[in-house]
Amino acid sequence: MGSSSPGYLFIPQDETKKQEYDQGWSVPAIFSENGDPAPGIVTTQDEFAIAFTREEMVAHVEALLATETEEVARGLFRLCSQSQWNYTEAKKELARGQWRNELTPILYRPFDVRWTVFNSNVAVHRRERVMRHMLHGQNLSLCTNRQVNGDFRHIGCTRSIINDCAISSATKERTYIFPLYLYPASGELDATSGRRPNMNPAFLNALAERLKAPQEGPCELPKGVTPEDILHYAYAIFHSPMYRTRYAEFLKSDFPRLPLTGNRALFFSLAGLGGELVGLHLMESPKLNDLITEFPEKGTDAVEKVQYTDKDKRVWINPIQYFGGVPAAVWNFHIGGYQVCEKWLKDRKGRTLTYEDIQHYQKIVVALNETIRLMAEIDQVIETQGGWSVAFSGNKI
Numbered sequence: 001m002g003s004s005s006p007g008y009l010f011i012p013q014d015e016t017k018k019q020e021y022d023q024g025w026s027v028p029a030i031f032s033e034n035g036d037p038a039p040g041i042v043t044t045q046d047e048f049a050i051a052f053t054r055e056e057m058v059a060h061v062e063a064l065l066a067t068e069t070e071e072v073a074r075g076l077f078r079l080c081s082q083s084q085w086n087y088t089e090a091k092k093e094l095a096r097g098q099w100r101n102e103l104t105p106i107l108y109r110p111f112d113v114r115w116t117v118f119n120s121n122v123a124v125h126r127r128e129r130v131m132r133h134m135l136h137g138q139n140l141s142l143c144t145n146r147q148v149n150g151d152f153r154h155i156g157c158t159r160s161i162i163n164d165c166a167i168s169s170a171t172k173e174r175t176y177i178f179p180l181y182l183y184p185a186s187g188e189l190d191a192t193s194g195r196r197p198n199m200n201p202a203f204l205n206a207l208a209e210r211l212k213a214p215q216e217g218p219c220e221l222p223k224g225v226t227p228e229d230i231l232h233y234a235y236a237i238f239h240s241p242m243y244r245t246r247y248a249e250f251l252k253s254d255f256p257r258l259p260l261t262g263n264r265a266l267f268f269s270l271a272g273l274g275g276e277l278v279g280l281h282l283m284e285s286p287k288l289n290d291l292i293t294e295f296p297e298k299g300t301d302a303v304e305k306v307q308y309t310d311k312d313k314r315v316w317i318n319p320i321q322y323f324g325g326v327p328a329a330v331w332n333f334h335i336g337g338y339q340v341c342e343k344w345l346k347d348r349k350g351r352t353l354t355y356e357d358i359q360h361y362q363k364i365v366v367a368l369n370e371t372i373r374l375m376a377e378i379d380q381v382i383e384t385q386g387g388w389s390v391a392f393s394g395n396k397i
Helices: 015-022 054-066 070-076 087-094 128-134 201-211 227-238 241-246 264-281 340-346 355-384
Strands: 103-109 112-117 141-145 155-158 175-179 307-309 314-316 322-324
Touching: 054 070, 054 087, 054 103, 054 112, 070 087, 128 175, 141 227, 155 227, 155 264, 227 241, 227 264, 241 355, 264 355, 322 355, 340 355
Parallel strands: none
Antiparallel strands: 103 112, 141 155, 141 175, 307 314, 314 322
16 A cells, blocks of 8 residues: 555554554545545635526626726635736636536535536636546545544535535645546546546455455456445445544544455445435435424524524524524534534525525435434444454454
8 A cells, every 4th residue: 555654643642553543545545546636626716716506606707707907806806816817818718608618516515515617717726637527417526634633524425526625624624535436538528438436456456355255347346346335335434433533543644544344244234324324415315305493484584693592402593583403413513624504504694595595404404413323323333243343353454
């Protein structure tokens, strides 16, 4: 797997657990084109380059094109410095109209998919080498961090491109994206043929050996194992409270490492639970339709001040209206650096929630409530297989 730089740490560490942890596979060694991970895009001008809806994003570009001077444009939007983005050049290129074909969803924050234009005259630093693989709509990516401040809870998934702070709120944190599939270079952004799994052959060989499964097919996957199974398995492991506690100190300084199991039943059980989590986090699970909250009061639907009251489990958006029945554990749940239920609403302060927004927020509550349940179930499944040390013994690679 290659050498790694020594970690110079100022706190005592459990060397046995450190050796155990280091035997796992680093995420870039599993999912990464050429082993070189890429962070999310940095627009340097989110006020212009990011919008809540497709229609608002179109309006942003049209407003810029309608300006006569750079001074007027900078009065409309906070735009980045001329050293990174040129007003005159941007107007010239955008006036050609190609940008309308480059409108795309972007995972901006947890459960918060917005819109941008995948064009360097709008979203300046696009990380095109990796991000282009997410422009097909049917791909899937793991999102995580190289290092974190505080507790590790920096795992997400997406079918779209991502912002570099998608699950990272701290200045020194960056969210990296690891596509499950790679597509051939082409001018056809909607091409769906010719894709291949974005997986290191050495990792697939190690997994096949652990599962005692022959490798088959052009990609030499372990027999009976799909690329989605592998990502789902990793997603379950990284959501395990036991994993996060056991390796807490090591998870702060580098990408998370994935332990392998030789227990096929455990592998597929965890892959199943990870698949459920992925479905919830992509907002694709049918469970999301079983709402556990209410939005009973009529009013303006305007987000004025977001506040949670413990005694009645209500999330207030203004003095009259609230989401009722939000469990405290869900309200306090974090993904990466964000308290999700609070962050999603606070980012909409001053806006009026649509019917779709109200439904979406209630589905977020379901998704997080189910996530909490599934995280506990992941640990229970591992315990039934003898606990962590037994389930992942012989993990040397």
